[in-house]
Amino acid sequence: MVKNGTILYAQHPTGLIEPGVTVKYVEQEIDLDSAPLNGGVLVKVIAMSSDPYMRYRMREPDNKHAAFSPHLTLGYPVDNFGVGRVVRSEDPNLKVGDFVEGYLTFQEYSIFPGPKEQQHFLKYLVKIDRPPSIPASVYTGTLGLAGKSAFVAFDTWGKPKAKDSKTLFVSGAAGPVGTFVCEYAKVCNPNLQVIASAGSPEKIAILKQVGVDVPFNYKEQDTAAVLREHGPIDIYWDNVCGSTLDAALVNMAPTGLIIACGAIAAANTNGDGCNHFEEIFERSLTVHGFTLGTGESAAAMPRFYEVVTPLILEGKITTREHRYSLKEAGEALLAVHLGKNTGKAVVIVSDDE
């Protein structure tokens, strides 16, 4: 038996996640040789992703809000996307030593597939042929949920539109989705003017690193005024919703495109909206909302590694990480709602050997 450090889902939050209350670190034990795998695999976890959508999963089972994401189950390890190495396998497709990416738990050792109580909207675990120069943890962010989300939506809707566009605006842009969009948009059209907002000097520095033409701190500058000066906006990538969306709506170019990727402002409350929805018809706008794996943008997924891995190796798409230990997983899950992380929030569970 060996120690198996574990983050349990302990209590439904009513507002923000409370580390130590909503989720708790406990030390369990596991017998690496005999723990039942039921045809699956035992994985030594390397890194786990902290994503904003996880807050939606922290709810009563009969609460159907954000039904795209199955609820977490009280008393079970918190699950999400992560990476690790197979240490025992009953799955003919995965062998000991394989580097895997997919659905794992915030534990030192994770069994896939876990118990049926651990539902997930994208339940998979796949072997990855990782180029040695790409760190394992990159597969939780730029090559994980964040990168996949940014890629499928921008490749499906943004790329065709970007060819004839002058200006892209990205909100919540210093996170792993935002920087991916800023960089990938320049790959699609190097002449595109990229305006991007974030909420701290450290994040503005990131925006400059990734080649944003007009980076600005929305806490210090009026978003609508910046967009009026540098717009109109042909494509708006919305990670935020709320008042930022309103500022974008009244500065969109006719027949502009909005990609609705998230709504940080809504995740901890009972919804968030906008006061200028009518601009959508007045300006003949198209809005595409999506969650990964659903709808039209899902068709872009098979191209993901093929297109993005070379762009990472060429340095055209870059990664920054804010690392947390397994014991700090609660802080990592909270940070993405407060904007406290600078770079991808990732929980490092073990060194990659």
Added chain:
Amino acid sequence: MVKNGTILYAQHPTGLIEPGVTVKYVEQEIDLDSAPLNGGVLVKVIAMSSDPYMRYRMREPDNKHAAFSPHLTLGYPVDNFGVGRVVRSEDPNLKVGDFVEGYLTFQEYSIFPGPKEQQHFLKYLVKIDRPPSIPASVYTGTLGLAGKSAFVAFDTWGKPKAKDSKTLFVSGAAGPVGTFVCEYAKVCNPNLQVIASAGSPEKIAILKQVGVDVPFNYKEQDTAAVLREHGPIDIYWDNVCGSTLDAALVNMAPTGLIIACGAIAAANTNGDGCNHFEEIFERSLTVHGFTLGTGESAAAMPRFYEVVTPLILEGKITTREHRYSLKEAGEALLAVHLGKNTGKAVVIVSDDE
């Protein structure tokens, strides 16, 4: 010289249109034989359309809100879409006696093109080969702006989606756009369940006439409750925005479609919105906003008469009118914002000979 009854644009409204104040009936005179045409035509007007978007045009010239619709000019006749007969022509494409549809003025006699102060986003006047069984005034509604708007958007986005859809919801459904959508949707997919809302018993009777499966009065029944019972909604045609949109957003099926055609609630105020925009990403929805002649849906316009005229002759697309005299044009322009008209609000200027 003959009398030329005219509706002048007299004062910018701050809230609702005030008949007699915002627009005024005056009696002008015109010399039918010598009034300068500048290469255009003199038209004896038969009927003029009253459309909700006209409220947007009643603003200060430097007010850029709803910039898709050029402002009306104080002291000039109110212009919009209408029908009439050519009584004198300097245009080689139009001859005396031709029945024409397009950009005219609320006058007994209208000259096209008018002075440059009468701007318009769709400035055209075309000869129509009208089947004798279709009344002239139908070309201001079902075969005018309302029908064209309903057709181009539903044909472009709704029709492909309708093939695999179970349920359509139409708000503000008893007007000429709404009934067109309800009827045309059944042409596209006879098995589609159509839910439709309106605000009076007379309008509910119209919804029943046009084959709506679930008609309801939103003033008496809770929209969200009706949609929950009969949904989820695959396609929502939004004429309303505001709280109706919110009720629809939380009852949309995953990967559903919203067509944003108007926002009655916003036209008389400083915008209108929704509190559940985040559902757009959570449910992977697509929203297409449009105004006629702009963006992707404009490509459907050349098919309009070819597809819709036969459907009218077969009785599959029907018309109801609420008729006003020229002197009552102010009432007609106001009625569409109060929902007082039952059927297409049309100003009958003269009998069609």
